Amino acid sequence: xxxxxxxxxxxxxxxxxxxxxxxxxxxxxxxxxxxxxxxxxxxxxxxxxxxxxxxxxxxxxxxxxxxxxxxxxxxxxxxxxxxxxxxxxxxxxxxxxxxxxxxxxxxxxxxxxxxxxxxxxxxxxxxxxxxxxxxxxxxxxxxxxxxxxxxxxxxxxxxxxxxxxxxxxxxxxxxxxxxxxxxxxxxxxxxxxxxxxxxxxxxxxxxxxxxxxxxxxxxxxxxxxxxxxxxxxxxxxxxxxxxxxxxxxxxxxxxxxxxxxxxxxxxxxxxxxxxxxxxxxxxxxxxxxxxxxxxxxxxxxxxxxxxxxxxxxxxxxxxxxxxxxxxxxxxxxxxxxxxxxxxxxxxxxxxxxxxxxxxxxxxxxxxxxxxxxxxxxxx
Amino acid sequence: xxxxxxxxxxxxxxxxxxxxxxxxxxxxxxxxxxxxxxxxxxxxxxxxxxxxxxxxxxxxxxxxxxxxxxxxxxxxxxxxxxxxxxxxxxxxxxxxxxxxxxxxxxxxxxxxxxxxxxxxxxxxxxxxxxxxxxxxxxxxxxxxxxxxxxxxxxxxxxxxxxxxxxxxxxxxxxxxxxxxxxxxxxxxxxxxxxxxxxxxxxxxxxxxxxxxxxxxxxxxxxxxxxxxxxxxxxxxxxxxxxxxxxxxxxxxxxxxxxxxxxxxxxxxxxxxxxxxxxxxxxxxxxxxxxxxxxxxxxxxxxxxx
Numbered sequence: 001x002x003x004x005x006x007x008x009x010x011x012x013x014x015x016x017x018x019x020x021x022x023x024x025x026x027x028x029x030x031x032x033x034x035x036x037x038x039x040x041x042x043x044x045x046x047x048x049x050x051x052x053x054x055x056x057x058x059x060x061x062x063x064x065x066x067x068x069x070x071x072x073x074x075x076x077x078x079x080x081x082x083x084x085x086x087x088x089x090x091x092x093x094x095x096x097x098x099x100x101x102x103x104x105x106x107x108x109x110x111x112x113x114x115x116x117x118x119x120x121x122x123x124x125x126x127x128x129x130x131x132x133x134x135x136x137x138x139x140x141x142x143x144x145x146x147x148x149x150x151x152x153x154x155x156x157x158x159x160x161x162x163x164x165x166x167x168x169x170x171x172x173x174x175x176x177x178x179x180x181x182x183x184x185x186x187x188x189x190x191x192x193x194x195x196x197x198x199x200x201x202x203x204x205x206x207x208x209x210x211x212x213x214x215x216x217x218x219x220x221x222x223x224x225x226x227x228x229x230x231x232x233x234x235x236x237x238x239x240x241x242x243x244x245x246x247x248x249x250x251x252x253x254x255x256x257x258x259x260x261x262x263x264x265x266x267x268x269x270x271x272x273x274x275x276x277x278x279x280x281x282x283x284x285x286x287x288x289x290x291x292x293x294x295x296x297x298x299x300x301x302x303x304x305x306x307x308x309x310x311x312x313x314x315x316x317x318x319x320x321x322x323x324x325x326x327x328x329x330x331x332x333x334x335x336x337x338x339x340x341x342x343x344x345x346x347x348x349x350x351x352x353x354x355x356x357x358x359x360x361x362x363x364x365x366x367x368x369x370x371x372x373x374x375x376x377x378x379x
Numbered sequence: 380x381x382x383x384x385x386x387x388x389x390x391x392x393x394x395x396x397x398x399x400x401x402x403x404x405x406x407x408x409x410x411x412x413x414x415x416x417x418x419x420x421x422x423x424x425x426x427x428x429x430x431x432x433x434x435x436x437x438x439x440x441x442x443x444x445x446x447x448x449x450x451x452x453x454x455x456x457x458x459x460x461x462x463x464x465x466x467x468x469x470x471x472x473x474x475x476x477x478x479x480x481x482x483x484x485x486x487x488x489x490x491x492x493x494x495x496x497x498x499x500x501x502x503x504x505x506x507x508x509x510x511x512x513x514x515x516x517x518x519x520x521x522x523x524x525x526x527x528x529x530x531x532x533x534x535x536x537x538x539x540x541x542x543x544x545x546x547x548x549x550x551x552x553x554x555x556x557x558x559x560x561x562x563x564x565x566x567x568x569x570x571x572x573x574x575x576x577x578x579x580x581x582x583x584x585x586x587x588x589x590x591x592x593x594x595x596x597x598x599x600x601x602x603x604x605x606x607x608x609x610x611x612x613x614x615x616x617x618x619x620x621x622x623x624x625x626x627x628x629x630x631x632x633x634x635x636x637x638x639x640x641x642x643x644x645x646x647x648x649x650x651x652x653x654x655x656x657x658x659x660x661x662x663x664x665x666x667x668x669x670x671x672x673x674x675x676x677x678x679x680x681x682x683x684x
Contacts, residue, residue: 052583072586073595079587085580089602098598102589150588 002063002153002186003028004049009058011044018044022058022212024205026154031180031187032215033197036207037233042190043158045207049188050156051075062153073102078152080160084143086131092118092142093127099150117145120179137168144176148183157189161196173199194234198222206230228370231281238282238340244272252369252379254278259336260315265364266379278369278377284343286366289331290314290359291352314361319352333360433653442649452654462638462655466662469635472551473620476558480615481608483559484566488607489600491567492574506567509560518557518628525553525629549631557625562618566611573607574600602677609674613667620663635659 009022019041026032034042047053049060051072060068067075078099086095093114100110118124121141126134131142140160147155157176161169177200180187191197197204198218205215206226214226225231232239242254245261252264252272262280272278293316317335328343331352342360344352352358369377433452438444456462491502509517524530525547532544547553577600585595601608623636633641635655642652 050587052587071592072583073589073591077587079584081580081584083578083580085578085584087581087585087599098585098590099588102585102594146584146588 004154004186004188005059005061006045006049007059007061009045009048009060010056011041011048011053012056017210019048019055019210022207022210024212024215026186026188027203029184029186030202031177031189031200033201033204034188034190034207034212035194035197035201035204035233036192038192039209040207041210042192042207045212046079046156046158046188046190049154050077050079052079076150076153077156078147078150078154079156079158080140080143080147082159082162084139084160086139086142086146088130088132090131091127092123092129092131092134095131095142096127096146096149098146103150114145114149117149118142120148121145136164137172140164140172144179148179152185154186154188157187159190159192162191162193169196170199176200206233208233225368225376227376228279228281228374231368231370236284236341238284238287240280240282240338240340242278242280244274244276244278246274247272254280254369256280257338258315258340259338262313262367263364264367264369264379268378270377270379272377277372279372281368281370282340282362283366284330284341286362287342287360288362289342289344289352290361291350291356293357293359313364313367314359316357316359319354319356319358322352322354331358333358335360429653429656432649433657435650437648437650442643442647449650452650453658455651456654456658465633465635465638466659468632469620469622469659470662470666472554472558472622472626472634473616475555476562476619477612477615479555479559480562480566481570481612483563484570484611485601485604485608487563487567488571488574488604489596491571492577503571506564510564514561514624515628518561518625521553521557521560521629522548525556548629551630551632553629554622554626554632557629558619558622561622561625562615565614565618569610569614570604570607573604577603605674605677609671612670612674616667616670617663621659 004026006022006024006026009019010017011019022041022045024032034045036042044053048055051067051070051074055068058068059066062075062077087098090098093111096117097110097114100113105113115124115127118127121144123138123141123145126138126142131139134142140163143160161172161176164172173196176187176189180200189197189200191200201218203215203217204221206213206221208229214221214230216224221230222234225234228239231237240256240258242256242262244252245255246253247270250266252266252270253261254264255261264280315335317333317340319331320334320339321332323330323332328345329351330341330343332339332341340360365379367379369379371377432443434448434450436444436447436449436451487502487506491499491506494502522529526532527544527546529548531547532541535541536544547556581603582595582599585599586592590598621636622634623640626632626634627637639652639655642648642655
């Protein structure tokens with residue numbers, strides 16, 4: 001039973017602001033990932049929850065109790081550090097038993113519990129080892145066991161997987177997910193890796209420049225990003241600059257840098273006027289490639305006709321580059337001199353070649369639009 | 380031409396191979412040769428001369444009688460109450476100064492480690508600063524500071540904390556302070572050099588797991604700083620037991636180094652001085668061995684009562 005509430009959390013170091021206006025309610029038993037690029041304040045936020053940093057202002061409550069000024073050793077939170085921070089002069093077992101020793105658990109009992117926890121992370125039998133001789137993955141497991149051994153209300157993970165190689169990292173993600181489901185405890189996991197966040201999280205909180213921009217379930221933040229930063233951070237996309245040339249009932253017409261006029265269907269009155277500059281996002285997964293530029297539109301891709309007879313959600317361009325990426329092939333396409341990219345699954349036998357003229361098309365409702373300040377335009 | 384070409388590398392290779400076989404021990408030995416020669420010249424040879432003199436008979440017209448063998452010097456050293464009281468005082472001084480310098484050194488080094496920017500530079504600079512003054516002057520400077528009519532006494536008197544001046548100098552308090560001031564920079568630097576390589580996250584991890592501030596230092600910082608603490612303790616102890624300048628300038632009591640100087644330069648009794656020196660050397664070796672064993676044990680699990 002552990003809910004954490006952060007209210008208007010702010011942390012300044014002299015002139016620089018590391019974290020500001022962070023407010024979020026972390027639900028009991030959920031796994032929340034704080035995701036953001038380095039320097040976005042996600043680790044600082046985690047350290048404030050741990051009590052390793054004192055907020056400049058704001059409030060942290062743990063199960064309703066204000067813990068803002070409580071030192072780390074009085075809080076029942078436990079942190080797994082990025083570099084694991086194992087005690088080098090203690091054995092693996094002593095490391096895991098350390099928190100219990102600090103809680104005055106009798107020697108036999110803490111030994112027993114530490115051994116059980118080592119078993120839990122598949123490190124049974126390593127109790128007498130010197131932690132400095134272990135591999136990265138093993139250190140990671142011991143650090144996890146050490147933090148879990150104290151039965152924390154909240155487990156805080158500060159990029160603990162970022163020092164592992166890709167394969168091991170992916171294994172550990174799944175294992176972490178399993179441990180979380182087993183224990184039903186609240187986990188807060190900090191990472192800069194969006195794949196890791198998508199794999200692990202019940203909810204993702206995205207941070208940029210010290211602010212928590214959006215909190216939501218993985219599908220929600222991916223499909224419905226709050227601003228342009230999130231759209232760009234959560235995966236590859238084509239950002240296309242454009243300007244509104246007409247707002248009619250049910251549609252916003254824009255002139256793009258691709259040299260095409262596009263129509264964005266809308267079911268409300270979006271707050272845009274003629275002349276408003278917009279950045280459109282065209283994710284590769286919403287784009288389809290048609291080899292014959294004059295073919296009929298793919299079914300489902302609504303193509304409103306424009307006054308001059310051309311369709312509104314398709315562009316014709318020349319393949320410039322073919323990038324084979326294993327499961328997908330990425331095509332860099334020049335559309336009237338502006339470059340964009342589209343993807344097809346690698347299994348396709350009719351691979352495109354450079355120089356080929358193709359048509360890229362999409363469904364108008366899949367396009368997201370952002371203002372110049374990065375904010376989202378709800379269409 | 381072709382033959383000489385192939386011959387040349389082969390012989391070179393042969394030389395390299397034969398060198399390579401020896402390299403394990405010999406090359407390391409070669410690198411150490413200057414150091415070994417130096418040690419031999421300034422320590423081992425003089426020590427054997429000293430040892431030889433300690434077994435010589437005294438002489439009325441020379442500092443010792445050459446070519447004689449006797450245990451007389453040792454028997455008079457070992458049976459002299461004066462000598463044993465000097466040994467006791469020297470060791471007392473050594474132990475007090477060592478304990479203080481290691482404790483203060485730990486705090487000071489920890490403070491340097493934890494501070495940043497200008498403060499860190501200032502703290503480091505103020506450790507090194509005393510080393511820039513000559514030892515005699517900075518030790519003598521405690522006289523005007525600590526003497527009955529000195530600054531400290533005047534301050535205490537004017538504050539009404541004491542009614543009559545206390546004689547810190549000459550006296551044991553003065554020697555301890557003076558000797559501490561001599562060894563402290565080395566103790567701080569020895570401990571700091573180890574702390575500087577330590578990862579602060581480890582201390583944070585201890586606190587995160589429920590260790591209070593002092594507890595986290597005892598559990599995590601001290602055991603890891605042990606190599607530095609041992610070096611600091613050995614430097615402080617060896618230097619303080621054999622101290623000459625501070626006791627000479629600040630003490631009323633006689634220490635081992637002062638007594639040996641008196642025996643050699645005033646009394647001209649070389650065998651006695653040499654025997655006393657050998658005795659002290661043995662006692663020092665034993666105590667440093669004990670110190671190592673005790674401190675090394677703390678490097679492992681540190682159990683609090």
